[in-house]
Amino acid sequence: MSFTPPSDPKKPKGxxxxxxxxxxxxxxxxxxxxxxLQKICKLCFFHVxxxxxxxxxxxxxxxxxxxxxxxxxxxxxxxxxxxYVLKLLNERYxxxxxxxLLSIDEGIVGYRDDSLATVKRNKEQYNLPLExxxxxxxxxxxxxxxxACAGVRNSCTYCGVFRRQALDRGAAKLGIRHVVTGxxxxxxxxxxxxxxxxxxxxxxxxxxxxxxQSSGSPxxxxxxxxYSYQKEIVLxxxxxxxxxxxxECTYAPEAFRGTARELMKNLEAxxxxxxxxxxxxxxxxxxKPKKTKxxxxxxxxxxxxxxxxxxxxxxFVDGNKCERCGYLSSNRICKACMLLEGLQQNRAKLSIDRDxxxxxxxxxxxxxxxxxx
Amino acid sequence: MVNVKVExxxxxxxxxxxxxxxxxSLSGESDVTVGNLIDHIVDSMIKNPRDKDVFIENDTxxxxxxxxxxxxxxxxxxxxxxxxxxxxxxxxxxxxxGG
Numbered sequence: 430m431s432f433t434p435p436s437d438p439k440k441p442k443g444x445x446x447x448x449x450x451x452x453x454x455x456x457x458x459x460x461x462x463x464x465x466l467q468k469i470c471k472l473c474f475f476h477v478x479x480x481x482x483x484x485x486x487x488x489x490x491x492x493x494x495x496x497x498x499x500x501x502x503x504x505x506x507x508x509x510x511x512x513y514v515l516k517l518l519n520e521r522y523x524x525x526x527x528x529x530l531l532s533i534d535e536g537i538v539g540y541r542d543d544s545l546a547t548v549k550r551n552k553e554q555y556n557l558p559l560e561x562x563x564x565x566x567x568x569x570x571x572x573x574x575x576x577a578c579a580g581v582r583n584s585c586t587y588c589g590v591f592r593r594q595a596l597d598r599g600a601a602k603l604g605i606r607h608v609v610t611g612x613x614x615x616x617x618x619x620x621x622x623x624x625x626x627x628x629x630x631x632x633x634x635x636x637x638x639x640x641x642q643s644s645g646s647p648x649x650x651x652x653x654x655x656y657s658y659q660k661e662i663v664l665x666x667x668x669x670x671x672x673x674x675x676x677e678c679t680y681a682p683e684a685f686r687g688t689a690r691e692l693m694k695n696l697e698a699x700x701x702x703x704x705x706x707x708x709x710x711x712x713x714x715x716x717k718p719k720k721t722k723x724x725x726x727x728x729x730x731x732x733x734x735x736x737x738x739x740x741x742x743x744x745f746v747d748g749n750k751c752e753r754c755g756y757l758s759s760n761r762i763c764k765a766c767m768l769l770e771g772l773q774q775n776r777a778k779l780s781i782d783r784d785x786x787x788x789x790x791x792x793x794x795x796x797x798x799x800x801x802x
Numbered sequence: 803m804v805n806v807k808v809e810x811x812x813x814x815x816x817x818x819x820x821x822x823x824x825x826x827s828l829s830g831e832s833d834v835t836v837g838n839l840i841d842h843i844v845d846s847m848i849k850n851p852r853d854k855d856v857f858i859e860n861d862t863x864x865x866x867x868x869x870x871x872x873x874x875x876x877x878x879x880x881x882x883x884x885x886x887x888x889x890x891x892x893x894x895x896x897x898x899x900g901g
Contacts, residue, residue, distance in 0.1 A: 433822055435809055438872035438891045448878070459874045468878060506812070506897075663812060663868055663897045675813035675896065690898070694865040 432550065434670040452477070463658050463701035471668055478665055482653055483518050489639050491651050492607075494525035499605045501596050502530040502559075504547035504674040507611030510662050511654060513671055515609070516555055529603060533595045534563035535588055536571025540679045547674040554672060562599035564591055568769060576680060578775050584680040590764045594756055597648050605648075612652040615659040615693060618704045621711035623689045630716055637711040646757045658704060803829045804886050806839065812896040814867070817853035828886070836871065837882030839892060857894075868895040 450458045450470035458468035462477075469477065486492060500515060502508045512530060519526055532548045535541050545561065552559040565571050568591060575587050600608050617637060624633040635641065642649035654662065666673055696703045750756070751763035758764070808824045815822045828834045828842060840863065848854055856864070862882070863869050869876040870893045871884055886892075 435811060435893060436807060436823065436891050439889050457874070458878060461875050461877050471873075659897050660868060663895055667811070667868075667870070667893075667895060668873070675811075676816070677813065690866075694898075698865040 432547075432672040434672075435667055460661075460664055463660055463697065464705055466701065474661075474664070475668070478657070478661055479514060479518060479521075482514055482657060483522060485639070485656055486518070486524070486653055489651075491609075491640065491653060492524045492526050495527075496525075496607055497527045497529065497603070497605045498607045498609055499529045499531040499560075499596075499600045499603065500557075501608055501610040502532050502548050502551065503611075504532070504544035504551070505611070506663055506666050506671075506673045506675065507613055507654060507659075509547070509551060509671050509673040510666050511609065511611040512551060512555055512557060513669070514665075515653070516557065528557055529605060530557050530559040531596065531599045531603070531605075531608065532559065532561045533592050533599065534561050534565070535592065536564050536573055537679055538573055540676060541572075543676065544674040547672060550672055560599060560603055562595050562602070564595065567591075567595055567598060568765070570769070570772060572680070575772060578772055581680050587768055588680075590768060594763075594765050596650075597646065597756070600648050608648060608650050610650060610652055611654055613654040613657050613659050613662055614704050614708060615690075615697075617652070617655055617711075618707040619686065619689050619693050621707050622693065623686060626689065627685075633711070634714060634716055637708055655708070656705065803827060804834045804890075805888050806886050806890045806892060808839070808843070809891065809893040811893055812868075813898075814857070814894055814896045817848055817850065817856055819849055833885040835882060836869075836876065836879075836884045836886065836892065839886060840882065863894070866896065866898045868897055869893070870895070 444457045448457050450456050450473050451467045452469050452473040456470035456472065459471050460474055461468050462474075492498065498515070500508060500512045502512055512528070515526075515528055518524065519528065530548060530552060532545060534545060548559060548561075551557070563571075572584065572588055576584050579587065596608050596610075600606070620636045621633070624630075624636055637655075639653075639655050640649055640651040665671075693704065749758055749760075751758040751766055752761050753766045754763060756763050756765065762770075805825065805827050808826050809822055810818050810824075811822060818824065824847065826839065826842065826847075828838060830838060840858070844854055844858055848857060857867070858864060869881075870891075871879045872891055873893075876884065
């Protein structure tokens, strides 16, 4: 699959004064900014879009000079624009960072293989090194196999948990301690909304942080597009003719997020600033501190409904490590290892079911094994 | 009779036989508007009737799809009222796919 850029329109004939850009007053306004309804031309748009991201980076001290930074690259619009803009700003403002593209191959035929082809083209187009980490090499499972085993309904749960770790491990492999992702303002507002709708207060406060880091993990994550509208990212990619991949994942999207997204889009149509307003509300939220429970007796271990076991009497301790893989976890065994174990048991069961040796002597032995007195 | 180019980008091409660029000729007694073009797209260009909801909602372009007339946001051109001219490019870009 090759890249076909959007067509260039013919030159406009005459421009009315009312059509001029609000900023430079000399060129025709092409877009209306959702943030403030300003009408601006293409060149002023490039300038304000890039400068706002630069200001976000500087005011939050996202980068250190000499730092190596991995861009979580999926080949989609957000990460493609992110890689392009970061490279541009790094050269323009001399952040002194080294940018590497880091892609995760979940193993979804017909979706990820095509999007990885886009990332490979981006590597050439932007002249950035690329590293691909696959679920196959990390977990010995591809998403296609997981779906075949666990069903389509759970696909996003598995994929989400595994990808989070995969990005960290890929970065660790490259000796990089900072992963940037293309999450935009729409994504963030959507997450805030979802956490409110679900009553997930524990996540609500953290969900608007531009940079997250756990004391136990050497790898920090940040979102330079936190204040960038999806609409503007798509417009930027369109005007700059950036090569990005746009197909929905083969497996059904998480139903609840889809509904929240629809709600956000409908709200945006009525009041475009609501996206940035929701983020602002999320940032300003300060939750009332939780009442501390009476301490359980010494040696008490709580077993949760999902079978996980709490450590240290249920107090969340930042920096705990999974006993199996050493990845950061609030439980003894991390979520990914727990999911893998469940999958592994299923795989074993499946292979026995298909076993042809369950006839004759072997079948007799197996039946005898099951006998109890 | 007016000849325009219509583009379906950002993944929208899947409901138009995976073809991104289409040449469209529209005839009408009076001026042909973007509103007429949208009606034409919905009535005769979408292959599967079930895909109409992907493109249209409450009789207008679905929120989340970016509509550009000659690279200008259609909000600045009068949306459906814009009168098409020969050689105009109208593009529809979905912004909803994952990043």
